[in-house]
Amino acid sequence: MLNSRMKIILRELMTAEAPISSNYLANLNQVSSRTARQDIKDLNGILSGSGALIESVMGKGYRLGINHDKLFRDFLKETLHDSDKGNQEIPRTPEERINYLIKRLLLSEGFLKLDDLAEELYISKSTIQNDIKEIRKKLARYKITLESRPNYGLKVKGNEVKLRFCMAEYIFDRNEPIIEPYLDSISQADIEEISQIIMRKIKVHQITLSDIAMNNLLIHIAIAYNRIESGYHVSLQQEDLKEITDQYEYEVAKEIVKEVEHHFQVNFPSTEIAYIAIHLLGTKIASQSDSVVEQVMDPEIMELVTIALEKVEEKLNLELKDDKELVFALCLHLKPAINRFRYDMNLRNPMLEDIKKNYPLAFEAGIIAGIAIEEHTSIKIDEGEVGYLAIHLGAAIERKKLTLGPKRCLIVCGSGMGTAKLIYYKLNAQFGQFLDIVGTTEYYTLSQYNFEDIDFIVSSIPISINIPVPVIEVNAILRNSDLLKIENRIMKNKQLVYSYLQKDLVFLQKNFTTKEAVLEFLNEELLKKDLVDDDLLEAVYEREKIAPTAFGNLVAVPHPITPKSARTFIAICTLEKPIQWGEKSVQFVGLLCVKKDSQEDLQNMYDRFGQIIDSSTVVEQLVKAGTYEEFMKVFRG
Structure with a gap:
């Protein structure tokens, strides 16, 4: 069975365009090169007979060779997506531990003792106490608390709807297939049957659901069944229930539930039907014909889109606010989204990490749009929703590129x-x-x-x-x-990305061990050179609170939430060893400062960062560079 480090190695090798060194893989897993080489050897043994082989390339590293596609695909289905059911693998990184503990707490019927959990994970009491602090913060986003009782331990406590949202997020890993073997009482065949029931009913009633919305509804019905079997029911305010039961989608939800009840021989109370109706209300997509679009573009939604795009224009100068297709897309998206926000209903975004990694400029535009929407509506926009806004904005950015061309x-x-x-x-x-x-x-x-x-x-x-x-x-x-x-x-008006770098702002192979130490160092250097306002660091931390700027592949691109400099530049810091940045490891930090009231086109700079983030080979060369000249040779690409 693959352990967590092997999964990371295999995924890296599967997506790499060039051989990857053991040093790079060691840094990703925060282990020694010797341990990484042993992991590769063990992984190769597991892959033997499964249609794939890890090959060693002299002087360059390792690459994955696939000699039998079907065998390898079967292996991935059986092994890579296998969960940690039965505690067969022990979480290693803080992120893995925290996710593991959240799953344990959500799935536990009673209290869990800290001593038992620490023993289960082979960690100290103080380590697990620190993890619990982070868990409390994560659960607070769902308005879930941890009840602590002397001699008993900890137990999750919260509204059943919120608990279910949280379960959907953590028990079903957003990067894995939606069917996981955590719900023992429901089989793969049962899941497929629920899926068929939903598809039949939405087809008959001409309700269009995106793939993501379909997956969310499927997940939540599976969870609902499991929780009803355990004696838990959703509770909604009576006035909310009345409003939902008057909706057409409630009748469709009743039909779906009737068939699910028949299949599972279980009774769904009316509150559960209403809960499914909220999913249909919150994720339905209007037809794309102009006449329907005009109908759904009510003045309030249109005003919201206008405000959001004007703020994006003011901050990033992307010239998107007159893109009719973008305006229509955002109006269609935000109308049902407002309904989700109203019921504090999260829409899982399985593409979030890919969006952040591959479209950093669009994600930044999504954050700016999200803040504008929050200010206008007092509705909290979470990171997943920012990701969905970024998809629409990113499509508009790519459209504009095609129009302008080289x-x-x-x-x-x-x-x-x-x-x-x-x-x-x-x-x-x-x-x-x-x-x-x-x-x-x-x-x-x-x-x-x-x-x-x-x-x-x-x-x-x-x-x-x-x-x-x-x-x-x-x-x-x-x-x-x-x-x-x-x-x-x-x-x-454009500039090549390397024109934003200068020699005295590139700091290589530093030995900092925390995110805070890196940011404080860069802030001090910039203040010494009189390049930024005194409150730069505060503005950088404010931006990090919205969504961490670690994009994966050991790269972070922090920046202030509002401009704090008189010109645009990038301050670079590479590290001897990776540090923890939110839930990711980071070894390359590019602090981006955009000048106030900038009219510069920064697309090419974000494109270059996107290329860097996407290539493990480039990142490895950058963090190895010992001189500015070596660094720039790689950075210029």
Whole structure:
């Protein structure tokens, strides 16, 4: 059976584009390289006969070879998604321990003693007491408390609806398939039957549910059945119940429950039916036709979307507020979302970590939009909801990229095609995604060229004829001054990401052991150089409270919730060993400071951070770099 460290290693190897070193895997698991190598050896033994093999690449690390796809897929279904049922594996990291303990507390019928839990996890009493402090904070988000009774221990206490929401979040891991073997009294066949019942009824009644909404409803009905069997029932205020029973979705919920009752031979009280109706009310999606969209875009929702997008525009200058498709999408999303918020109903977001990791700019825009909505409605927007807002905003950002596209240029050279190709390859390597080189041509054919789709010409010889696009004259062997002229033409208001870095703000291989120590150090350095306001650190911590800025793959990009500097820059700190940052390990910290009232286009900077976050190889090279020159060589990409 795979232990937690092996799962992490296997997942890293499955997603890596290049071999991964044992040092990097050791840092992820917070163990020695020797232990990491032993884990890899043990994992290879388990993989033997399962269609895969971990290969050692001389001088580079390890990669996963899959020689029998079906065998390997079967292995993943049976092993990777197997839970820690029966306590067969012991949680190692603080995050794993806390999630394990929350599951234990939620599933326990009675009190649990701290001494017993500490013994179960092979940790000290003081360690588990610290974990309990963190658990109290996490449970408080669901308005759940821990009841403590001398000589008895701890027990969760809270409204049954909130307990159920919490169970859905922690018992069913958002990164795993939704069916987990925690609910012993319900089989896979039963789960499939519930799924079929839901799908039949929503099809008949033409209620459209997203895959995520469908999964949430399925999870909650399974939990409801399990809890009813244990004698627990949801309680709702009578006035809330009356309002829900008047809704069309309540009738659909009754039909779903009737079939579930028949299958399981169990009686769902009316409050349970109402609870399922809330799911249908809170997650239904209107038809995308313009006429329906106009109907659902009531003035209040429209005002909310306008306020949110104006705030995003003010802070990030993304030019999205006039994107009609985005406005429609947010209106359609927020109308049912307001209904969820009203009942304190969380919508699990299994894509949250992927969104944060792959679309950091969109996630930042989602946070800004969420804060604007909170201020206008006094409704608390949680991190999962921010993730859903970010999906819509990210789609708009990508649409805008497609509309704008890279600049298109034509190369003219009088020294022969060899030199023209040299210029071509140099420009391609230097500017990549920002420049589309449509081709090379000789001077004498230039007058016959169609310039309709050309933004400018790069020429190594003077051009005397009249042509309708700008000409940038360069040396046949490109110099830095030539590249700068081309960069200015391509980027206009944009800047290449490395222009935001300066040598005295890159601090390499420091030995800090906490997030706080890193942030305090960077803050002191920036204050010494008079680059930021005195309250920068406070604004950074305020942003961290909303959602930690550790995006995975050992990278964190902290920043103040509001601008605190007169110019835009990045202060970098890499660490000798990973530190804990919220629930993730971090070894690369990029403190981003955007200037007040900035009109800069920061998309390319976030894109570069996204590329870094996505590549374990790049992160490993960056944290290994011992000099600014070595670091920048990797960072420029």
